[in-house]
Amino acid sequence: MNTNFKELLAKLEKLDYKNLYHNDFLLTWDKTQDELHAIFTVADALRHLRENNISPKIFDSGLGISIFRDNSTRTRFSFASACNLLGLEVQDLDEAKSQIARGETVKETANMISFMADVIGIRDDMYIGKGHTYQKAVAEYVNEGYQDGVLEQRPTIVNLQCDIDHPTQTMSDMLHIIHEFGGVENLKGKKIAMTWAYSPSYGKPLSVPQGIIGLMTRFGMDVVLAHPEGYEVMSEVEEVARKNAEKYGGKFTKINSMEEAFKDADIVYPKSWAPFAAMEKRTQLYGEGKFDEIDILEQELLAQNAQHKDWACTEEMMKITKDGKALYMHCLPADITRLSCEEGEVDESIFDRYRIPLYKEASYKPYIIAAMIFLQKVKNPVETLQKLLDRNKARLVR
Amino acid sequence: MNTNFKELLAKLEKLDYKNLYHNDFLLTWDKTQDELHAIFTVADALRHLRENNISPKIFDSGLGISIFRDNSTRTRFSFASACNLLGLEVQDLDEAKSQIARGETVKETANMISFMADVIGIRDDMYIGKGHTYQKAVAEYVNEGYQDGVLEQRPTIVNLQCDIDHPTQTMSDMLHIIHEFGGVENLKGKKIAMTWAYSPSYGKPLSVPQGIIGLMTRFGMDVVLAHPEGYEVMSEVEEVARKNAEKYGGKFTKINSMEEAFKDADIVYPKSWAPFAAMEKRTQLYGEGKFDEIDILEQELLAQNAQHKDWACTEEMMKITKDGKALYMHCLPADITRLSCEEGEVDESIFDRYRIPLYKEASYKPYIIAAMIFLQKVKNPVETLQKLLDRNKARLVR
Amino acid sequence: MNTNFKELLAKLEKLDYKNLYHNDFLLTWDKTQDELHAIFTVADALRHLRENNISPKIFDSGLGISIFRDNSTRTRFSFASACNLLGLEVQDLDEAKSQIARGETVKETANMISFMADVIGIRDDMYIGKGHTYQKAVAEYVNEGYQDGVLEQRPTIVNLQCDIDHPTQTMSDMLHIIHEFGGVENLKGKKIAMTWAYSPSYGKPLSVPQGIIGLMTRFGMDVVLAHPEGYEVMSEVEEVARKNAEKYGGKFTKINSMEEAFKDADIVYPKSWAPFAAMEKRTQLYGEGKFDEIDILEQELLAQNAQHKDWACTEEMMKITKDGKALYMHCLPADITRLSCEEGEVDESIFDRYRIPLYKEASYKPYIIAAMIFLQKVKNPVETLQKLLDRNKARLVR
Structure with missing residues (x-):
């Protein structure tokens, strides 16, 4: 098994994907070929670890926030699985149960939910011209919050479907x-x-x-x-x-x-x-x-x-x-x-x-989402993946 | 305290419960006497560990999916407690927020939510002739998904109340x-x-x-x-x-x-x-x-x-x-x-x-559910329980 | 960085806050000056740890229960963040999905949800004379449950807003x-x-x-x-x-x-x-x-x-x-x-x-809530904080 994993790391080592770090995933055509291949490779690597009962958990705490402006089963569960696999707890922003209706701005909400958020997954595909615009706005606002010192970490945005693209x-x-x-x-x-x-x-x-x-x-x-x-x-x-x-x-x-x-x-x-x-x-x-x-x-x-x-x-x-x-x-x-x-x-x-x-x-979707989060949050992916293999922590003690 | 625990392990060692492994818990009368006693014994053992501030967490990640087709407080919290105690994160399938209404088959939904699911707890007690049938169908479909290589692990089903039995x-x-x-x-x-x-x-x-x-x-x-x-x-x-x-x-x-x-x-x-x-x-x-x-x-x-x-x-x-x-x-x-x-x-x-x-x-319900999950997912329960005791990880660092 | 942390521990050592332990936080004026300063100090210490990528997780499992009787965004996410930071999984008591409407008493519900609950956060601010009374009742009932041996641990109550005070x-x-x-x-x-x-x-x-x-x-x-x-x-x-x-x-x-x-x-x-x-x-x-x-x-x-x-x-x-x-x-x-x-x-x-x-x-709210939970659940806070620093577990392996 480690041969296969070594090959994946070797492949990853040859790719230039540094711009994924501290970035968002909104549209596939914003990304280079190497970046897409890095995501495929890390998805395979994470799957390899899990299938060999090795936990790829990189977070000891942290939230993965989901915003679903349309119903969803498989994407909801894929996002939850991806977050959980990496160690993030999903917290859903249910706009019906929030105070957002009271006229709060997107900028404010985006920052208020992000104090301990490592990733925000958004599905907003109902209206043409709306979803992508909303996702870009959230990305911009939380990045601004991070730059301003309001947020300790930069939550990365993953497009879980918008009016333009459905990259996961x-x-x-x-x-x-x-x-x-x-x-x-x-x-x-x-x-x-x-x-x-x-x-x-x-x-x-x-x-x-x-x-x-x-x-x-x-x-x-x-x-x-x-x-x-x-x-x-x-x-x-x-x-x-x-x-x-x-x-x-x-x-x-x-x-x-x-x-x-x-x-x-x-x-x-x-x-x-x-x-x-x-x-x-x-x-x-x-x-x-x-x-x-x-x-x-x-x-x-x-x-x-x-x-x-x-x-x-x-x-x-x-x-x-x-x-x-x-x-x-x-x-x-x-x-x-x-x-x-x-x-x-x-x-x-x-x-x-x-x-x-x-x-x-x-079945690839949880791993694709996890790979996006991984590459957007981890500075040295090859090194970290090797560390996870060496740590060899059982996902299930059986 | 370890005396008590040793007695529980000794009791467990004498029982034949191997058929619980990779199986589901739908009706008590599907199970042998030894299997029921194994569940009682593991429930007591898990309680013993927790009451002595020893974490019995066996999962480093993984989802516990709940499907409640009727309102619930205590079973919902018992299931959440059991999953959490063992290291699984609960993800509720809210059928109102899913795409299931669009005519998706039970087989498809069951597989789509299960890519990283270790257990699925189901309450479906509203209509005579429906609940048990539904639970059996989900069990069969995810088992098929596992056999077909669609699911990496076999999610185990726990009956959280059906039209026939309420085993937990x-x-x-x-x-x-x-x-x-x-x-x-x-x-x-x-x-x-x-x-x-x-x-x-x-x-x-x-x-x-x-x-x-x-x-x-x-x-x-x-x-x-x-x-x-x-x-x-x-x-x-x-x-x-x-x-x-x-x-x-x-x-x-x-x-x-x-x-x-x-x-x-x-x-x-x-x-x-x-x-x-x-x-x-x-x-x-x-x-x-x-x-x-x-x-x-x-x-x-x-x-x-x-x-x-x-x-x-x-x-x-x-x-x-x-x-x-x-x-x-x-x-x-x-x-x-x-x-x-x-x-x-x-x-x-x-x-x-x-x-x-x-x-x-x-108060026994969370432990009974945890014991069912434990015995359905862990290959060597006695060994694993001993390992948990020896690992002696504090549930709360205090 | 350790200098700053040392100063915080030194400050904490001089304060008398032993009555926070195994207690609830309902109104600021129930607390002594030293107790409030202990909370501020622990909030700063937890923030220090997190900002230095050191996980302050003290729970290996356990539930943080939230009861929101009014809509909420920032308090909901602050509570979720605080629980998650310390290692508790949030389980929301959605009264609409529970059986509470059937005439169940508050005493019963409070105990039924608390078998593995370390903290219960409550927002109940809609009616004058109601919220604080309800929170006091829940606190009393779970304490009674703990004294009676029904609950293994004593869930601590955090007032997430009542009709009288909004301490977090x-x-x-x-x-x-x-x-x-x-x-x-x-x-x-x-x-x-x-x-x-x-x-x-x-x-x-x-x-x-x-x-x-x-x-x-x-x-x-x-x-x-x-x-x-x-x-x-x-x-x-x-x-x-x-x-x-x-x-x-x-x-x-x-x-x-x-x-x-x-x-x-x-x-x-x-x-x-x-x-x-x-x-x-x-x-x-x-x-x-x-x-x-x-x-x-x-x-x-x-x-x-x-x-x-x-x-x-x-x-x-x-x-x-x-x-x-x-x-x-x-x-x-x-x-x-x-x-x-x-x-x-x-x-x-x-x-x-x-x-x-x-x-x-x-941005202080998640840390204030975490500090309240920490001081209400941890017997030796100075020692435990030092342990967390020494353990030096990465929040994010990067």
Whole structure:
């Protein structure tokens, strides 16, 4: 086992990731290639320790604060697991139980909860133009608090999903792909189809497709974004994907055909999302308090949605992928035809066939989050990881 | 102090409880006599350590997940205390704040929350035929996840109350009895009256009376179940009690008279519960969405209930117990006449007289839960307990 | 760094604070001067340890229970931080999710949640005559439980705000003042103006102004309480302030002019609060279920309130303070004119100028709470603090 761990440390030693330290993780495209690889490597190293019953606890006390402005199960538990693994206790900021409604500023709240906070994980994905802005504000305010001597330590921010990106999801997806394909070096030229799929519920966040095209275009892959007309994602993120493909020697294509996307794909990621323009309009109406118009908009969106029930990941569609065996991926929960809804994103037989890989895909998230925290809080990661191995403290005395 | 502890380890060494390891605790009657005694012994050993300021923490990280589908104070705090004592952090799955409503399957949720979960405690006692089934499903799904390599460790399930049994309650009750009577060897022939008692609220769970007759019939006791006609418990559990009595040399009697039950009883456990048949009907109506009929049913049940106000644990009734001094027991909270309600399960003077033993009865629950977790997660319990004693880490540096 | 720490231990050694041990912290005026200084000193010592990356964890397991009967952000996080720093896991008693509504007594609940509780923090500030009474009851009941052998350890109570006092706030305020003025010896004769200020919301708790006059009068300061007629605080607390001033060589004055209070003040603490008499009446109406009359009362109070918009901490008012540079204090969140409301307690420019000191003021609270817990649970504080320094366990392995 120590051989594998040594290799991970050797890999880490060659990377330049010093800018992760005392920084935040908001968008994958803010980070260098080396920084992303450092996170993948540390995630693997932490998993290695835990799977060998060695505790990677680096904190003897400290809080990990979570702010969930939308419901969450898997991200909530992934964040809790990551914090706990490293020794932080999760304290949830339940805005309903706080005094925030009384007109307190974000700056004040951010500082007030952070006196002993090492990390703040935030999910805020409900309104276009809001989530990322809020996360940046919190990051800026706590950094200011640290600089001003108000906070003893600098709480690091981890984006647990915003309106633009969902880095803990897409990084887990990527680590899953790396392991499924036996290494990042095998991804060159592999075709991944990030495609829209029909779901009876309208209005799912855009952060996953955006995050996928913004990340997967960095590893030499052939990234295809497919959706019906009208389901465009943020053009800024498409621009990121285009530039990535150019810079890192990959490909980024945008099409309106699911068939074309699935054709010979090595990986398919069919998933429903809301049209960006409509979400932008909804945010605007919401801000203006025009709730009647929101209702009308939602009816229109549902009608528009219903026209694309043929965008589904069926067995027939799977047959046209590479050898009929593309890796099926999803951030979960999926809308499964005739299981969770009448007509949905994917056939039950496909979902069942890929259930174990799908669950494994999800299993990376606690380690990805832990790696982000680790690299943002630990000055000498290689040295500290070696120390943890040598300390050899049992996670469970059995 | 170490003498006492040595005796506990010696007792444990003689028991065969290897099947507790990597298993779940759902029903007491799934377990062998040795397995139950192992849990009592480890509960006492953990209590011994804590009372001598020695930390029995065996986990350096890990989550204890709680799922409460009904309100709870003492079980919630008992579970939290048990997890904390062993080093697990409690993470509550608040189904209202999760995405479960979106049609996610139990299998998926169970796996998604379990990547770093060592134990899952579940209370689901609201609907007949549901709770135990749900717990079994979660147990099966996480075990499957473990076998499939999705989960690094196998989360063990602890039944914190279902529609059939309430093992953490009844095992605490039993440990209380063992200590009150100076050892399990003194219980032979002791009469315990598990009797129905009137409470203005209708519909209390059946898990306590069922759990009591299913457990107490295994220690050579004379177990009497008494209730008005119409307040039958599940016949399957009566069958368990009957067979237990036969197998373990005790007695199980079912009668319709509280007086007869109290007569010469060494222990009385008077408590309200709902009629099984009615609860079954309510579950069915609920499933069919017939809420009007549920209202009618509840009115009928309240009327039926009101006919049995004479089923009360009064001072007069206590006089007919063994020397007028039977041990009064209750899972709490009790409905106390003229304190919590006009007419209730027990006279205030009796409750007051037994307040300290009642609180002590409750105090075993954290240790019983901790012992269940310990024995389900630790491969070599005797060795590990000895290690904890030798390690001698202060719970509180004072 | 060890020099500073040595000085703190030397200071602590000279104080008599043995009565804090195994006691509760409900009101500052229940405590001796030495006891308060011991808390300030231990708060500084714990901060010193943490700021030098030395973990002051004294508990290897144990629960810190919080009961919040009113919303809270900063106190909730301060309590969580304090518990976590010392090694306790916070378990919140959410009364909505408990069985308490079923008529359970406070005595029973208090014991049932306390089997492994080392501290119980309570905020109950909504109704005059209720909060302190409730806290005293819980303290008495768990102490009784400990004496009766029901509880293995004695949970200590920390008042996180009641209807009478807010000691964790005012002690933090005081520690902030001590550090701002370079030591308690420099406070002699310093003028502090605790004044009412207008806020559009009516009905803020009286615990802060009461706590301030009850505490600040013990350090030789010239304490001025100013408010419009009708905004009297509890007369019992005014009496405490008067006696304190006499005993400790300070001054306590009560006036109806904000100008007079601000004149030459070294410290100003302008803050809205509700009139005591009105709050008493509201509590009475609430008890009688007269909700219509409560509505009428609230309308009257709002009308009365609106007459005093001139009670505001403006730049002009600040000019009349000592050198125009009084230390501006607030428990936060403040009602800031034209930021959080049309007309409020303070001008935005003032609040902005004092933002950093205000945040620092708040930053003492986790340490004050931790010091209270520490001194109430640790038998030999000097020895234990020295042990923590010598143990030199990293809070964060970096």
